[in-house]
Amino acid sequence: MENSATAKLETLKEKEEKIFLQTVKRLLKNKLAVTGLVIIILQVIFAILAPLLVSYSPNQQNLSETNLGIGSSHHFLGTDNYGRDIWTRVVYGARISLIVGLSAVSLGLVGGLILGLLGGYYRRIDGIVMRIVDLLFAFPGILLAMLIIAILGTSLVNVVIAISVWSIPGCARIVRGSVLSIKKQEYIMAMKSLGASDIRILFKHILPNCTAPIIVFATMRMATAILSTSALSFLGLGAQPPTPEWGAMIAAGQDFMWDAPHMAIVPGIAIMLTVFAFNVVGDGLRDALDPNMEMNM
Amino acid sequence: MKNLLEVENLKVNFRTKKERLRAVRGISFSLKKGETLCIVGESGCGKSITSLSIIGLLPSNGEIAEGSIKLDGNELLGKTENELEIMRGNEISMIFQEPMTALNPTFTIGFQLREPLMIHKKMSKKEATKKSIELLEKVGIPNPVEKLRQFPHELSGGMRQRVMIAMALACEPSLLLADEPTTALDVTIQAQILELMDELKRQMGMGVVFVTHDMGVVAEIADRVMVMYAGEVVEIGDVDRIFNHPQHPYTKGLLGAVPNVDDEEHHLNIIPGSMPNLDDEISGCRFHPRCPYAMDICRKKNPTTFQVTSSHQSKCWLQEVTDVDRLHTTS
Structure with a gap:
């Protein structure tokens, strides 16, 4: 009797996993999203295994082999004006982009979640929270980031802070919207009638209901974060030379556009592919997580 | 009592x-x-x-x-x-009207049934699961172990209302x-x-x-x-x-x-007619505009509550009339 019960529990556990698999399946039906996913996975692998994939160190100069073009015998993506291997630098650059993007988005999510949850749930502080968010929204994003960096000084850590602050208002609005609609549901009332406290309701019952929009937002935000990191570095506000950051590499390459265009083009393509990949995966996730889409497929 | x-x-x-x-x-x-x-x-x-x-x-x-x-x-x-x-x-517990919306669609029945037990009785997850199975049996749900793993949308309306009742009665x-x-x-x-x-x-x-x-x-x-x-x-x-x-x-x-x-x-x-709005001020008895027996006093004075029998009360002036009648017949 006991055994059959536990066996049943296990088969049902599988069933639960099936729901997750359904989402994944729907995502995998979307060819564009799969392309993006492959690019992201490759990039993550490159970032993790960077030292194993290259034969140089990213800052190793070789003044006898400067400005080699694409397809040179030892440097298949060429070298820059100091003779540094561009493939090596792009691979290490993936590390920086992913780490900066990930930490900026996570920090922004934490801030946005707290503001959004509190604002959506407690009417009394909603006004204050949303005015702060409006204030943040009033600045063009990149300008806000530049302002923060101007105050804090130029460094990659400050870029993370700047971009995360910039991510807060968008996230807060999305979360607040979800909370506003969920808290009016009868099941929240039912939970209250069972004696659940506000905190319990907010984190245990409302938050899991807003995960879908948050996941989509975070993925799309990764693209923006990576792009802005590069933009800020290009402007000289983020990573400083000789850090192998993509934006900084483009900035260094722009002086040699005629002699060695690959110096700027290669990291440029890297940025483009990454941003493209995160955007299409975000799009795909939005479709896959929306149960209404099932009917259209 | x-x-x-x-x-x-x-x-x-x-x-x-x-x-x-x-x-x-x-x-x-x-x-x-x-x-x-x-x-x-x-x-x-x-x-x-x-x-x-x-x-x-x-x-x-x-x-x-x-x-x-x-x-x-x-x-x-x-x-x-x-x-x-x-x-x-x-x-005190409460059961709501819509069994369709009174259960959280993102969680299993088991998760929601455990909540009151974990909140009030401070049960561990395991104890709460055990008790949940008992509760589901009590409200007449077949295959309780299986139901714990299911989501609300997989149950019929009647089953969901049984689950709601089980949740409400979990702590007796x-x-x-x-x-x-x-x-x-x-x-x-x-x-x-x-x-x-x-x-x-x-x-x-x-x-x-x-x-x-x-x-x-x-x-x-x-x-x-x-x-x-x-x-x-x-x-x-x-x-x-x-x-x-x-x-x-x-x-x-x-x-x-x-x-x-x-x-x-x-x-x-x-x-x-229809029920007055909350902000309609009606003189006298609030029912008099719709009442077929409305008398003069009904338009002027809100009736008090009359005892019909020791456990039966009615808030209507007609009661006074019948009381007076009764007085007449007894005297």
């Missing part, structure tokens, strides 16, 4: 930008252990608001202006939110509030759920406040009936008194509006 629930002169207001709306205008009633009180009335008469006031879950713009609500002699009004949270689900409350728990169910399921509630009530010796507008349900489940109109109690009494000797014209109207399939000649007697 001692009263389980005593509500006295309860007044509930709603704040709007312009004014204060009086949703419940000073109602009093009591409930004994093991008794089912049905609150009947049209939509908007304040019956749901009354039950929400008892459990302390009025919407944020509602406030209890006056009165007292005592559970087992304990005053509930003026308790802090923390004290109320301990009471809710533990001593002494008072159960049911806000139209069978309205959204089809008739055969309705009968099953009513039977289940009646049986559980008897097993646990709870008091039940059952809000409904369905007279058929009232006849089936009530021990006593309280009829509400526009925020006031117009008549309260034992179920057979209300059905066989209704005193208030509104109660008579409600009973006349119940369709009768057996009698082909029978046609529905509707109550003309």
Whole structure:
């Protein structure tokens, strides 16, 4: 009797996993999203295994082999004006982009979640929270980031802070919207009638209901974060030379556009592919997580 | 026997930008252990608001202006939110109208059923799961182990309402509030759920406040009936008194509006007009514009509550007339 019960529990556990698999399946039906996913996975692998994939160190100069073009015998993506291997630098650059993007988005999510949850749930502080968010929204994003960096000084850590602050208002609005609609549901009332406290309701019952929009937002935000990191570095506000950051590499390459265009083009393509990949995966996730889409497929 | 629930002169207001709306205008009633009180009335008469006031879950713009609500002699009004949270689900529970929306679609039945047990009884997840299986068996759900792993959308309406009942009764409350728990169910399921509630009530010796507008349900489940109109109690009494000797014209109207399939000649007697808005001030009795027996005094003075028998009260001037008649006949 006991055994059959536990066996049943296990088969049902599988069933639960099936729901997750359904989402994944729907995502995998979307060819564009799969392309993006492959690019992201490759990039993550490159970032993790960077030292194993290259034969140089990213800052190793070789003044006898400067400005080699694409397809040179030892440097298949060429070298820059100091003779540094561009493939090596792009691979290490993936590390920086992913780490900066990930930490900026996570920090922004934490801030946005707290503001959004509190604002959506407690009417009394909603006004204050949303005015702060409006204030943040009033600045063009990149300008806000530049302002923060101007105050804090130029460094990659400050870029993370700047971009995360910039991510807060968008996230807060999305979360607040979800909370506003969920808290009016009868099941929240039912939970209250069972004696659940506000905190319990907010984190245990409302938050899991807003995960879908948050996941989509975070993925799309990764693209923006990576792009802005590069933009800020290009402007000289983020990573400083000789850090192998993509934006900084483009900035260094722009002086040699005629002699060695690959110096700027290669990291440029890297940025483009990454941003493209995160955007299409975000799009795909939005479709896959929306149960209404099932009917259209 | 001692009263389980005593509500006295309860007044509930709603704040709007312009004014204060009086949703419940000073109602009093009591409930004994093991008794089912049905609150009947049209939509908007304040019956749901009354039950929400008892459990302390009025919407944020509602406030209890006056009165007292005592559970087992304990005053509930003026308790802090923390004290109320301990009471809710533990001593007072509530079942809602829509079993479709009263369960969280993102969680399994098991997750939701464990909540009250983990909140109040401080059970571990394992203990709570065990107890949940017992509870599901108690409310007559087949394959409880399997059901724990299922999501609300995988269950039928009747099954979901059983799960809601199991959740509400998990901590064996002494008072159960049911806000139209069978309205959204089809008739055969309705009968099953009513039977289940009646049986559980008897097993646990709870008091039940059952809000409904369905007279058929009232006849089936009530021990006593309280009829509400526009925020006031117009008549309260034992179920057979209300059905066989209704005193208030509104109660008579409600009973006349119940369709009768057996009698082909029978046609529905509707109550003309509609219920006044919350902000309509009506002089005298609030029912007089719709009342076929309205007298002069009804337009001028709000009737007091008359005792028809020791347990039967009616808030209507007609009562005074019959009292006077009775005096004449006896003298």
